[in-house]
Amino acid sequence: xxxxxxxxxxxxxxxxxxxxIKCTYSDSASNYFPWYKQELGKRPQLIIDIRSNVxxxxxxxxxVTLNKTAKHFSLHITETQPEDSAVYFCAASMGYESHSGYxxxxxxxxxxxxxxP
Amino acid sequence: GAVVSQHPSWVICKSGTSVKIECRSLxxxxxxxxxxxxxxxxxxMLMATSNEGSKxxxxxxVEKDKFLINHASLTLxxxxxxxxxxxxxxxxxxxxxxxxxxxxxxxFGNGTRLTVx
Numbered sequence: 492x493x494x495x496x497x498x499x500x501x502x503x504x505x506x507x508x509x510x511x512i513k514c515t516y517s518d519s520a521s522n523y524f525p526w527y528k529q530e531l532g533k534r535p536q537l538i539i540d541i542r543s544n545v546x547x548x549x550x551x552x553x554x555v556t557l558n559k560t561a562k563h564f565s566l567h568i569t570e571t572q573p574e575d576s577a578v579y580f581c582a583a584s585m586g587y588e589s590h591s592g593y594x595x596x597x598x599x600x601x602x603x604x605x606x607x608p
Numbered sequence: 609g610a611v612v613s614q615h616p617s618w619v620i621c622k623s624g625t626s627v628k629i630e631c632r633s634l635x636x637x638x639x640x641x642x643x644x645x646x647x648x649x650x651x652x653m654l655m656a657t658s659n660e661g662s663k664x665x666x667x668x669x670v671e672k673d674k675f676l677i678n679h680a681s682l683t684l685x686x687x688x689x690x691x692x693x694x695x696x697x698x699x700x701x702x703x704x705x706x707x708x709x710x711x712x713x714x715x716f717g718n719g720t721r722l723t724v725x
Contacts, residue, residue: 525713525714532719532721533718533719534701534716534717534718534719535652535701535716536716537713537714537715540713580651580652595642595654595657596654596714597654598651598652598653599651600650600651601649601650601651
């Protein structure tokens with residue numbers, strides 16, 4: 492099955508700096524890569540996603556890049572703010588359809604981002 | 609946007625009792641819902657895929673007789689933790705997709721924090 496590795500496990504930055512979180516995946520058939528932000532005790536929330544036909548996607552201060560050849564994708568947060576502090580999870584679709592027509596996601600282990608004022 | 613409601617948000621139960629967790633899609637129909645478990649400071653681990661009108665598909669290592677899943681309607685899936693033990697204490701989160709597209713994001717419920725004493 493799919494295996495997703497995520498680094499670093501913790502990341503501390505100063506407010507205004509950029510933060511980069513990297514993930515690799517093993518299943519070359521995976522073609523959907525979302526990123527989720529989870530604040531303490533709350534549900535994961537989708538912040539950005541990218542599909543395999545695109546190499547980069549940007550939404551304001553957040554961007555995601557995908558390198559299909561190397562099977563890695565990264566989350567970039569610019570001009571970080573204290574409210575960006577949370578755990579971020581990358582994920583990849585497993586590349587197969589269940590009998591119901593859905594594919595499941597495999598999550599990375601998460602990165603705790605701490606943004607100091 | 610798509611709303612997934614999960615209830616209860618937290619529950620404390622005694623060892624040996626059973627606990628039922630409900631997951632509802634409020635403004636869309638979800639033929640498939642996913643149940644995840646998250647231990648403190650760890651990632652989300654898929655437990656099972658809940659399919660409306662048929663048996664759930666369990667991930668390897670998840671006991672189907674202990675974690676009973678029922679998906680009786682297009683908007684409701686339930687997870688029952690039977691004969692709960694302290695090691696079952698965890699954060700359980702359900703999720704669903706709005707459409708059947710392979711590349712569509714998951715929408716998560718708020719999660720249920722289960723503590724077994």
